[in-house]
Amino acid sequence: MNKHIFALATLLIFLAGCSEKHGPQDLSKLPLDLEAGKVVAQNSCAICHGMDGKGVADNIPNLAAQIEAYLIKAVQSYDHGKRVDSSGNVMNVAEGLTHQQLRNAVGYYASLPPVAKAQSKVKVEYSYYERGKALSKPCAACHGKDGNTTVAGVPRLAGQHPQYIIKAAKSYHDGTRTMPSMHAKLDSLSAADMENIAIYFALNEPKSTSSKAVNSHEGTQFISSCVKCHGPSGSGDDLSVPNLAGQNVQYLNTVIKSYRDNVRDHKVMHQALSGLKDSEVNKIATYFATELPAQTSFAPPETINSLVQKCDLCHSAGNTNPDMLTPKLNGQNRAYLVNAMTTYRDGDRGNSAMHSISSAMLFDATIEGLAEYYSAQEAK
Ligand code: HEC
Numbered sequence: 001m002n003k004h005i006f007a008l009a010t011l012l013i014f015l016a017g018c019s020e021k022h023g024p025q026d027l028s029k030l031p032l033d034l035e036a037g038k039v040v041a042q043n044s045c046a047i048c049h050g051m052d053g054k055g056v057a058d059n060i061p062n063l064a065a066q067i068e069a070y071l072i073k074a075v076q077s078y079d080h081g082k083r084v085d086s087s088g089n090v091m092n093v094a095e096g097l098t099h100q101q102l103r104n105a106v107g108y109y110a111s112l113p114p115v116a117k118a119q120s121k122v123k124v125e126y127s128y129y130e131r132g133k134a135l136s137k138p139c140a141a142c143h144g145k146d147g148n149t150t151v152a153g154v155p156r157l158a159g160q161h162p163q164y165i166i167k168a169a170k171s172y173h174d175g176t177r178t179m180p181s182m183h184a185k186l187d188s189l190s191a192a193d194m195e196n197i198a199i200y201f202a203l204n205e206p207k208s209t210s211s212k213a214v215n216s217h218e219g220t221q222f223i224s225s226c227v228k229c230h231g232p233s234g235s236g237d238d239l240s241v242p243n244l245a246g247q248n249v250q251y252l253n254t255v256i257k258s259y260r261d262n263v264r265d266h267k268v269m270h271q272a273l274s275g276l277k278d279s280e281v282n283k284i285a286t287y288f289a290t291e292l293p294a295q296t297s298f299a300p301p302e303t304i305n306s307l308v309q310k311c312d313l314c315h316s317a318g319n320t321n322p323d324m325l326t327p328k329l330n331g332q333n334r335a336y337l338v339n340a341m342t343t344y345r346d347g348d349r350g351n352s353a354m355h356s357i358s359s360a361m362l363f364d365a366t367i368e369g370l371a372e373y374y375s376a377q378e379a380k
Pocket residue numbers: 040041044045046047048049059060061063071072074075084085086091093094102105106327339340
């Protein structure tokens with residue numbers, strides 16, 4: 001036999017073997033025995049998914065009334081190692097089970113009525129700004145209610161780039177910056193909460209803390225290198241570089257010295273500031289403090305209510321089209337939804353280019369908001 005034909009024949013036999021054992025169509029082609037499925041569910045799945053198809057703990061999805069073909073696809077992707085759980089573990093749902101048993105168990109769950117919700121359709125109003133405002137109450141004593149501080153030595157956060165606020169807050173915890181004692185509170189904030197706070201402060205109008213001093217021009221000769229990164233007059237478009245214009249003068253003085261003296265650990269800033277005398281630092285601080293502050297150029301993420309309309313184009317009733325099997329999200333476990341969206345965003349759950357490139361999903365706060373919304377809806 002011709003070598004190529006032989007190779008092709010071997011490949012075809014191999015593929016046929018695969019689809020016999022593992023192929024995507026095989027499970028759904030098997031006959032369904034609901035009673036037998038109930039027994040398998042009892043023995044192998046209920047400890048986590050319940051007999052009513054409601055996940056018994058956070059992170060475990062509800063399976064009741066889910067699109068059957070989607071569930072089949074999901075167990076097969078675990079079985080083939082294409083999908084791992086949110087901690088990167090391979091799920092062994094199929095271990096020790098025949099295909100027929102697995103098919104029956106999945107069919108059993110899909111046949112159940114949806115998990116009942118105490119309340120009917122809940123309207124979730126998730127506003128980044130309002131959440132941030134509520135969460136920022138403990139910050140107000142020092143940073144001011146709207147982020148315009150009136151306390152000497154405390155930085156203004158109003159109008160600051162949110163990406164910078166988030167990064168700066170982190171650096172008090174990872175030890176890059178010495179943490180002011182009251183910042184211990186920041187430790188208990190989730191990433192999503194911190195984003196909401198940052199968005200709140202960023203969207204507030206920044207106000208000057210010092211009026212133009214007669215001697216402010218004295219700093220001009222030292223700042224030509226600074227404006228490359230911090231923007232002309234100390235306000236720029238690079239969201240990771242803080243705006244300096246109109247910042248609290250005492251704070252600028254302290255902070256410039258702490259980079260210079262390596263108290264605040266930052267290579268770039270240390271290089272930019274080393275060799276400056278205290279008197280020169282004061283001139284630079286005065287210069288930036290008296291410049292008019294500008295609002296950050298950051299645009300807040302799309303609102304949850306507007307996003308949901310787009311998601312529901314595919315998700316509202318689920319989609320049984322075999323080319324794009326789409327699970328129902330209403331009434332799903334909140335923590336599980338957060339995990340699922342996070343893994344799409346971070347590229348750890350393949351098969352969904354749409355979810356991973358969606359810039360709306362870049363924010364933890366957006367993922368939290370969407371999970372809060374969907375978990376509160378009545379399952380259908
Ligand atoms: C030890 C606990 C445990 C057992 C036992 C278990 N599961 Fe799961 N299952 C999970 C967890 C946790 C997830 C979510 C994993 C992730 O984040 O992807 C999951 C996910 C699933 C999914 C994906 C749902 C979706 O919305 O994408 C299906 C389908 C599923 N399990 C079916 C089963 C079946 C059928 C059985 C029994 C044969 C079973 N599982 C046994 C814990 C379990």
